[in-house]
Amino acid sequence: MHKAGVKKFPYYVGIGSLKDVATKEDRVCVLNILGNESRGVTPVSHEYSGGNVVFGTGPGRSGQALETKLGPIPVYNSIKEGRAAGHKFNTAVIYLPPSGVKDGVAEVVRQNPDLRKIIILTEKVSVQDARVIRAICQTNGIDVFGGNCLGVADAWNKIRIGGALGGNKPEESLVKGSIAIFSNSGNFTTTIATYLLTKGWGTTVSISSGKDVYIHFAPKEFFYSLDNDERSKGAVIYVEPGGYYEHGLEINKPTIACVVGRWKAKLTKACGHAGSLAGSGDDAKAKEKWFMDYFGVKDIYTPEKPVFSKKGAVVTNIAHIPEALTKVMELNGIKPDFGAKGDLSLKCWFGNNQGLKLPKELDVPVVKAIEPYAEQIEIISKQVGAQYPRQTMKDASGASVMDAKTQVTKVHNVSILDASKKSFEENLVFSLLKEYPDAYGKGLANLAFNAYVNM
Incomplete structure (x- = not known):
């Protein structure tokens, strides 16, 4: 059994328009908010969205907080504790390890009757657990995005929920426009949005679906919601x-x-995304044919051979998307959202023609990198040639020898077991001088290393 949602589908779908994917009214709870990934991503999403994360959870972390420019986000041991503190939310973001995702979903559904959306960023959730998650959310009328996704974003509302769509500066790539994006790849969701800018196209909603075996909010749901979004x-x-x-x-x-x-x-064997391993009749060539049939075209679109119709085009290179889209939209009498921003030409940050006279198409000019990379490149360039001498260990005058009896390696005739008893400073001196310092030398080394580190 499942709750009643959009009537078109024989299963529960609550979102009937892309306008409802990421709204200004959404309030978010993040499970495992102090995890390594969430610590970096959640503050950016929170700030870009005007402060939509109400609290997070982390067992044993109650009373702590995740600092953001808009103020600290409180952390509680559990959903129950956060709700008891008066916090309300309708969307949950899950950063839990794979083995904990199912239980995390069960907890947040059980403890919050107002829940309407769940976004699962975790990859490698087992198929069995994904089935249980599906059943729980279908029964309770909850839309699920992911797993193994980077969340959702709405450039019109300036809302980002879940992962790192748009990177650390989402406002640069998620520019208000008229094109919706649905992508199996999280990183390419952002890349496509950025590429579209070069032909003057912005975005409405960007959805990173993930590519696990189970894709809960899938293309059928996306295209239905697309039809109902006038933007x-x-x-x-x-x-x-x-x-x-x-x-x-x-x-x-x-x-x-x-x-x-x-x-x-x-x-x-699956390479990268668990669900990208083709079975019978669902490989890339088969899917190319499906879309060709939808659009009424007979071949792949390339700049050299542009094949497209009023309905659309099929490409196999993401760099061809902006041009193909522009051609298709022209047939429909639709102009770009704004002037072109940038281009997709090759811009080399490094280069050296070795003094050779190369043809113009091969002698690509070097351009200054964008910040902060330009500053980093300048610093690294000053270090070229200033490399510390390094003695290779392999077959180098007995630098390393394995004792035939004990099978313990010796480095410069010192057992690594003995070396492990020495301090960090002593081993640094040994690596340079091939002998350990006395107490006075150890003190000097300690002083020198600390002075260098703290300069």
Whole structure:
């Protein structure tokens, strides 16, 4: 049994328009908010969204907080404790380890009857656990994004929920426009949004679906919601092999389908995304054919051979998306959202023609890198040639020898077991002088190393 949602679907779907994916009214709770990934990502999402994270959880972390520019986000031991403190939310973001995701979903659903959306960033959630998560959320009327995704974002509302879509400066790539993005790859979601800017296209909603075996909010749900979002005039979908989520779609707005992964056709083990391992009839070539049939085209779009229709085009290179989209939209009488921003030409930060006279197309000019990389490159350039002498250990005059009896390695005739008893400073001196310092030398080394580190 499942709750009643959008009538079109035989299962629960609560989101009927892309306008409802990430709204200004959404309030968020982050599970494992003080984990390594969340510590860096959540503050950026919170600040970009105007402060939409109400609290986070972390067992044993009650009373702590995650600092942001908008103020600290409180942390509690559990959802129950956070709710008891008066916090309300309708969206949960899950950063838990794979083995804990199912229990985390069960807890947040059980403790919060107001929950409507869950975004699972964790990868490698087992198929069995994904089935249980699906059942729990279907029964309770909750939309799920992920797992193994980077969340969702709405450039019109300036809301980002979940992962790092747009990186540390989402406002630079998530620019208000008329194109919706659905992508199996989290990183390429941002890349596509950035590429679209070069032809003057901005975005409405960006959805990183993830590419686990279970994709809960899938292409069918996306295209239905796309039809009901008047802001979105077209779409880009990035597709990897594996699964039949893209089969039998109803696509009513101009769309560019980027299908990748022909090279995965002969794989017998998933490479990267667990769900990108093709089975029978769902490899990259098959999916290219599905989309060609949708759009009424006979071949892949390339700049040299532009094949497209009013309905859309199929590309296999993400760099071709902006041009293909512009061509398709022109047929529909739709102009870009704004002037072009940047271009996709090769911009080398490093280069050296070795004094050779190269053809113009090969002698690519070096450009100054964007910050902070320009400063870092300048610093590194000053260090070129200032490398410390390094003696290779392999077969170098007995620098390292394994004792035939004990099987313990010696370095410069000192057992590594003995070396492990020495201090860090002593071993640094030994690596340079090939002998250990006395007490006075150890003191001098300690003083020198600390002075260098703390300069």
